Amino acid sequence: MPPLHLLPAAESAERSALVDPYGRAITYLRLALTDLCNLRCTYCMPARGLPKLGHSALMRYEELNRLLAVLISAGIRKVRITGGEPFVRKGSMDFIRALPRRFPRLTSVNITTNGVDLAPRLGLLKKAGIHNLNISLDALDRELFHSITRRDQFVPVLETVRSALEMDFHVKINVVLMRGVNENQIPAFVDWARREKLTIRFIEQMPFNASGENDTFIPAREILQQLRREEPALSAIPGSATAALYSAPGFSGALGIIAAYTRTFCGSCDRLRLTPTGGLQTCLYAAPQLNVRDMMRAGATDGEILAAVKKLIARRGRDGFEAEKKNNGALPSMAQIGG
Ligand code: SAM
Ligand code: SF4
Secondary structure, three states: OOOOOOOOOHHHHHHHOOOOOOOOOOEEEEOOOOOOOOOOOOOOOOOOOOOOOOOOOOOHHHHHHOOOOHHHHOOOOOEEOOOOOOOOOOOOHHHHHHHHOOOOOOOOOEEOOOOOHHHHHHHHHHOOOOEEEEEEEOOOHHHHHHHHOOOOHHHHHHHHHHHHHHHHEEEEEEEEEEEOOOHHHHHHHHHHHHOOOOOEEEOOOOOEEOOOOOOOOOOHHHHHHHHHOOOOOOOEEEEOOOEEEEEEOOOEEEEEEEEEOOOOOOOOOOOOEOOOEEEOOOOOOOOOOEEEHHHHHHHOHHHHHHHHHHHHHOOOOOOOOHHHHHOOOOOOHHHHHHH
């Protein structure tokens, strides 16, 4: 296994040159490789998909590697590859697999995927030292999965989750919980966490679906009530950050709630996001304020890029509400921001 060791989080935060006005060290980059996807989740994008970007609009792999080198030199220690669906981009596996060796100062390389094209890649990812997979699965029922994602891919995705668990990947399941849509799946999900060593995280729905609708949103506190109805002995696992985590006696796995819309975790947010077209965002709710693709193509040096990133972080708002206010209500698809 390649060396994926290095600085413990606290030490890396201390050394980060990327610190916002509220003292939060930015150590985590979420990198969206593409906005294309092989599913069409109703909460994320319209049935027809998103307008296709020209190939040259995307950050090239060389540009991504250059940006990573700059950001890692300044304190980024954790990377999550996301999208759109990362594996639909040609060449994504070669890029992802090379990351741990190319950047040994990274403490982890993680992937968020819908799992559709993951199965044949599991062995290679393991070999590359990539162990953390977040797999989105909003229902444990084939028809409901089909109606949410607009594609009939439930069986292969579930099989892939099972294979990943057998291969000892750290698997987190992401469930966007929606009123009247998949609430009835809670008992099956809770039971799954009871039996299997995985973490199932229920995400508050956000209005990032290219239409701005959020009618089926369920707040985190209500999600917790629903989970407790299913398992009254649930207790909080201390020390969790973005996701509030819970477990109960007899559970092999854990449950989590991500208050993505009510935004109760902004105080400890350590993230920077890169959109597929090179936009850097200091918050999910902020508009991309700096385009590193354009800077690179205009001939900027690494030093100039780093200076611009630092300036961006120095203007970071206190929380997602402040960022949203400045953003004039732009509500793209999550696939365009990199969820
Ligand atoms: N395609 C991959 C996937 O679905 O896992 C990666 C990209 S997707 C945009 C990343 C995460 O964002 C997924 O877990 C998805 O469920 C979540 N997501 C997408 N749209 C969302 C929304 N409107 N509200 C909350 N979460 C959303
Ligand atoms: Fe695709 Fe992921 Fe968006 Fe679903 S949530 S449409 S899988 S990018």
